[in-house]
Amino acid sequence: MRIMAQTAMVMALDKCIGCHTCSVTCKQAWTNRAGTEYVWFNNVETRPGQGYPRRYEDQEKWRGGWELNRRGNLRLKSGGRLAKMFGIFASPVQPELKDYYEPWTYDYENLINAPAGDDFPVARPKSLITGKDTRISWSANWDDNLGGTAGSGHLDPIVEKVRRESEDKVRFEFEQTFMFYLPRICEHCLNPSCMASCPSGAIYKRAEDGIVLVDQDRCRGWRQCVTGCPYKKIYYNHKSGKAEKCTFCYPRVEVGIPTVCAETCVGRLRYIGIFLYDADRVTEAASVPDEQDLYEAQLDLMMDPHDPAVIEAARAEGIPEDWLDAARRSPVYKLAKEMRVALPLHPEYRTMPMVWYVPPLSPVVDLLKDQGHDGEDAENLFGAIESLRIPVEYLAELFTAGDTRLVTDVLRRLAAMRSYMRDITLGREADESIARAVGMTGAQVQEMYRLMAIAKYGERYVIPSAHVEDAHNLEELGCSLDVDGGPGMGQMGGFGEASGRPVPVAQETFMALQARQTADDPTGNTQLAGRVNLLNWDGHGTPEGLFPHRTAEDVGQVEEPPGPADGTTTRSGETA
Amino acid sequence: MDGAEVPVGIWDVLLWGVLPYIVLAFFIGGTVWRYRYDQFGWTTRSSQLYESRLLRWASPLFHFGILAVLVGHIVGLVIPRAWTDSLGVTEDMYHVMALGIGSIAGIGTLVGIVLLVYRRRTTGPVFMATTKNDKFMYVLLVGAILAGLAVTAISVFDHSVTDYRSTVSPWFRSIWILQPDVAAMAAASLGFKVHVLWAFALFAVWPFTRLVHAFTAPLHYLFRPYIVYRSRDSRRPGRGTVPVRRGWDPVGTPDRERTRTRR
Ligand code: HEM
Ligand code: SF4
Ligand code: SF4
Numbered sequence: 157m158r159i160m161a162q163t164a165m166v167m168a169l170d171k172c173i174g175c176h177t178c179s180v181t182c183k184q185a186w187t188n189r190a191g192t193e194y195v196w197f198n199n200v201e202t203r204p205g206q207g208y209p210r211r212y213e214d215q216e217k218w219r220g221g222w223e224l225n226r227r228g229n230l231r232l233k234s235g236g237r238l239a240k241m242f243g244i245f246a247s248p249v250q251p252e253l254k255d256y257y258e259p260w261t262y263d264y265e266n267l268i269n270a271p272a273g274d275d276f277p278v279a280r281p282k283s284l285i286t287g288k289d290t291r292i293s294w295s296a297n298w299d300d301n302l303g304g305t306a307g308s309g310h311l312d313p314i315v316e317k318v319r320r321e322s323e324d325k326v327r328f329e330f331e332q333t334f335m336f337y338l339p340r341i342c343e344h345c346l347n348p349s350c351m352a353s354c355p356s357g358a359i360y361k362r363a364e365d366g367i368v369l370v371d372q373d374r375c376r377g378w379r380q381c382v383t384g385c386p387y388k389k390i391y392y393n394h395k396s397g398k399a400e401k402c403t404f405c406y407p408r409v410e411v412g413i414p415t416v417c418a419e420t421c422v423g424r425l426r427y428i429g430i431f432l433y434d435a436d437r438v439t440e441a442a443s444v445p446d447e448q449d450l451y452e453a454q455l456d457l458m459m460d461p462h463d464p465a466v467i468e469a470a471r472a473e474g475i476p477e478d479w480l481d482a483a484r485r486s487p488v489y490k491l492a493k494e495m496r497v498a499l500p501l502h503p504e505y506r507t508m509p510m511v512w513y514v515p516p517l518s519p520v521v522d523l524l525k526d527q528g529h530d531g532e533d534a535e536n537l538f539g540a541i542e543s544l545r546i547p548v549e550y551l552a553e554l555f556t557a558g559d560t561r562l563v564t565d566v567l568r569r570l571a572a573m574r575s576y577m578r579d580i581t582l583g584r585e586a587d588e589s590i591a592r593a594v595g596m597t598g599a600q601v602q603e604m605y606r607l608m609a610i611a612k613y614g615e616r617y618v619i620p621s622a623h624v625e626d627a628h629n630l631e632e633l634g635c636s637l638d639v640d641g642g643p644g645m646g647q648m649g650g651f652g653e654a655s656g657r658p659v660p661v662a663q664e665t666f667m668a669l670q671a672r673q674t675a676d677d678p679t680g681n682t683q684l685a686g687r688v689n690l691l692n693w694d695g696h697g698t699p700e701g702l703f704p705h706r707t708a709e710d711v712g713q714v715e716e717p718p719g720p721a722d723g724t725t726t727r728s729g730e731t732a
Numbered sequence: 733m734d735g736a737e738v739p740v741g742i743w744d745v746l747l748w749g750v751l752p753y754i755v756l757a758f759f760i761g762g763t764v765w766r767y768r769y770d771q772f773g774w775t776t777r778s779s780q781l782y783e784s785r786l787l788r789w790a791s792p793l794f795h796f797g798i799l800a801v802l803v804g805h806i807v808g809l810v811i812p813r814a815w816t817d818s819l820g821v822t823e824d825m826y827h828v829m830a831l832g833i834g835s836i837a838g839i840g841t842l843v844g845i846v847l848l849v850y851r852r853r854t855t856g857p858v859f860m861a862t863t864k865n866d867k868f869m870y871v872l873l874v875g876a877i878l879a880g881l882a883v884t885a886i887s888v889f890d891h892s893v894t895d896y897r898s899t900v901s902p903w904f905r906s907i908w909i910l911q912p913d914v915a916a917m918a919a920a921s922l923g924f925k926v927h928v929l930w931a932f933a934l935f936a937v938w939p940f941t942r943l944v945h946a947f948t949a950p951l952h953y954l955f956r957p958y959i960v961y962r963s964r965d966s967r968r969p970g971r972g973t974v975p976v977r978r979g980w981d982p983v984g985t986p987d988r989e990r991t992r993t994r995r
Contacts (some may be wrong), residue, residue: 183860238954241953244950250780250781253781348959355950360962361962363961364964376950396775475978
């Protein structure tokens with residue numbers, strides 16, 4: 157037994173309203189740069205739908221993840237080591253930009269600054285790839301909600317699969333079925349196929365917290381990892397020529413605060429905590445012959461943090477006491493293992509994903525309500541879960557490799573919680589038979605309710621920080637001026653964009669702000685070059701181009717203007 | 733020797749006696765320098781994200797071709813005639829083989845690179861992503877390939893062309909023992925000289941272009957463990973007693989280490 161700690165996340169899908177706040181804040185934090193315009197470390201998909209990149213779940217096409225070879229050993233689905241080497245000059249299956257989407261911006265400057273005329277000015281969409289006018293046709297999530305399922309739902313590979321297996325009966329039911337949102341980040345897998353595909357060995361798993369990262373200095377742009385990851389959560393930065401991925405916001409997690417996507421989630425549906433798992437048995441668990449056993453095998457790896465033997469083994473590996481304590485309080489352990497309501501996404505890819513999902517009960521509840529039934533009555537709900545095969549089969553394809561029994565169990569527990577708690581909220585006597593029907597006690601149901609409905613920040617995020625004695629290693633290395641070329645170089649070595657040593661983050665931020673204040677229009681509108689975008693002006697100083705140049709004549713004739721010409725005196729507060 | 737009577741001038745000494753070492757200094761020194769200075773810029777800068785229909789054919793064609801050409805050059809330049817003779821390989825056998833395999837590889841390379849250049853020029857996003865450095869590199873690379881193919885083709889028809897195995901090859905080998913056989917190279921035909929000079933230019937700029945990706949061809953992939961664990965902190969307080977297993981190397985790049993020791 158080799159105990160290691162893994163930072164993990166649980167998302168409760170019932171609470172996701174599809175607002176994309178997580179996606180946007182993550183993008184602002186991490187992929188707001190040239191070369192990553194099309195990249196969303198966090199994306200939210202409407203399901204049923206095609207996802208991002210489109211139809212990424214069709215592994216017959218994209219060949220991500222692992223499969224078992226004839227001898228029952230794990231093998232990359234995209235081929236063994238030699239096959240990969242022979243395919244290195246042109247990756248046989250790699251999504252192209254059109255499978256994601258072509259990123260764009262709008263020519264807003266034109267809209268605002270166009271001279272008066274007969275025609276109404278427009279903000280034309282401009283491609284961020286070619287800089288030319290473009291026609292917007294797709295983005296990270298353009299699968300429609302219920303209204304569009306009939307039109308594009310059949311393009312969802314999971315729908316295709318469910319249909320194939322349940323023959324024709326789905327065809328018409330689908331139109332009136334269900335939808336939900338699925339936020340996705342990198343799974344920080346225990347058995348990552350991205351890592352196994354990387355010829356350079358640049359992708360690694362951190363021994364302390366299990367976060368999967370790409371070493372930007374070692375990545376050589378062989379782009380095999382993009383194919384390797386079945387979730388398509390490795391992205392190729394087309395400017396720097398390096399692979400990038402979700403970092404689990406490690407700089408935040410290291411100091412004990414949640415990831416950006418979790419912190420900003422308005423639905424408060426994300427939980428972060430750690431697992432203690434047995435690293436020695438990962439390969440064995442990932443190679444169980446029957447796909448439907450993978451969930452149990454994965455759950456089996458998650459060790460009980462209260463078990464003295466586990467604690468002993470963890471100490472022997474040098475896991476600090478506060479981490480062991482955090483493991484005992486871990487919300488993800490509770491949801492996944494104790495309450496067994498959180499399921500891994502696509503366990504059949506055999507990567508042992510570490511972002512878990514509480515499947516949504518809302519499709520069932522909504523349907524009941526639409527049909528005029530009481531959507532919170534335990535009998536109704538249990539009955540509906542049994543009879544509404546399509547949502548259940550769909551969820552099973554997502555979370556349990558098609559095992560509807562497991563999904564049904566989870567949904568029944570959620571349904572039981574719903575109706576058990578309704579009685580309590582309404583001041584009626586609690587009906588213990590509801591809890592018993594799903595093999596729980598009333599107290600357990602109440603605890604689950606606490607964690608799922610009202611848990612506060614400190615309970616949803618139990619994140620042990622990296623250690624004080626490590627602090628010097630977490631500092632930015634080197635003085636920010638101590639880089640080649642010094643300040644003003646930006647990320648620009650001698651070999652074009654992004655070459656040279658990485659610029660310290662503080663300096664990069666400073667440069668970016670400065671560039672934003674003074675940049676020309678991203679749409680290449682040269683007519684307006686040199687002007688200042690007031691929206692980007694922070695109110696300090698007098699950027700070049702903000703005020704007209706004063707000629708010698710002006711100075712002679714006009715009195716010193718009382719205003720902001722020297723930029724420092726006039727702040728509204730001070731003059732009042 | 734064929735070239736014994738050819739007079740050796742000052743230019744010959746400079747071009748075949750001095751220049752090789754200057755090029756070598758650029759090639760080796762530049763690579764070492766770039767490897768230390770520019771890990772982040774060391775990449776293939778793959779453009780497959782933009783376009784893959786043409787790339788799927790062009791890139792393997794070119795790469796397999798150029799690697800075969802590379803092997804051909806090593807055989808031709810490094811192995812002395814005496815060795816092949818002693819193996820019983822006759823002059824004719826040798827040349828038929830070299831020409832047969834060589835021209836297949838050479839033409840594959842040429843077709844591949846023409847397709848690659850065509851793709852670069854005509855695919856909007858790929859052209860946008862082409863730097864001046866790339867263009868310069870392509871001129872040198874295509875030039876070297878064309879010169880090489882030309883001199884091979886000419887030598888088939890024109891028998892006055894000298895045999896490179898008694899001119900270029902001895903000179904090439906002599907460079908490495910620091911006693912450049914300038915006379916041997918001076919005796920070679922003009923075609924060879926042009927090809928060699930063009931290749932010199934290519935090798936001199938090699939470390940400063942995207943071609944460096946060839947130096948980090950990931951052969952170790954065949955042997956490394958699939959799953960890579962690395963420690964956040966290479967020094968790992970409190971863990972000193974746990975031996976580092978294969979594949980569990982500490983995090984930290986050469987760059988960082990250097991920054992650390994410097995301060
Ligand atoms: C032996 C190991 C080598 C490997 C594994 C390798 C691999 C690659 C890869 C993955 C690409 C990116 C293709 C793409 O997706 O756009 C590439 C591009 C390129 N390689 Fe290599 N390469 C090797 C050797 C060489 C050599 C020896 C040369 C030249 C003499 C070379 C010249 C090029 C050129 C010119 C490109 C750019 C192609 C384009 O126009 O996009 N490579 N290489
Ligand atoms: S989900 Fe993340 S860790 Fe897993 S294979 Fe994909 S990129 Fe790698
Ligand atoms: S953990 Fe951080 S990097 Fe990853 S998706 Fe969330 S916000 Fe983005």
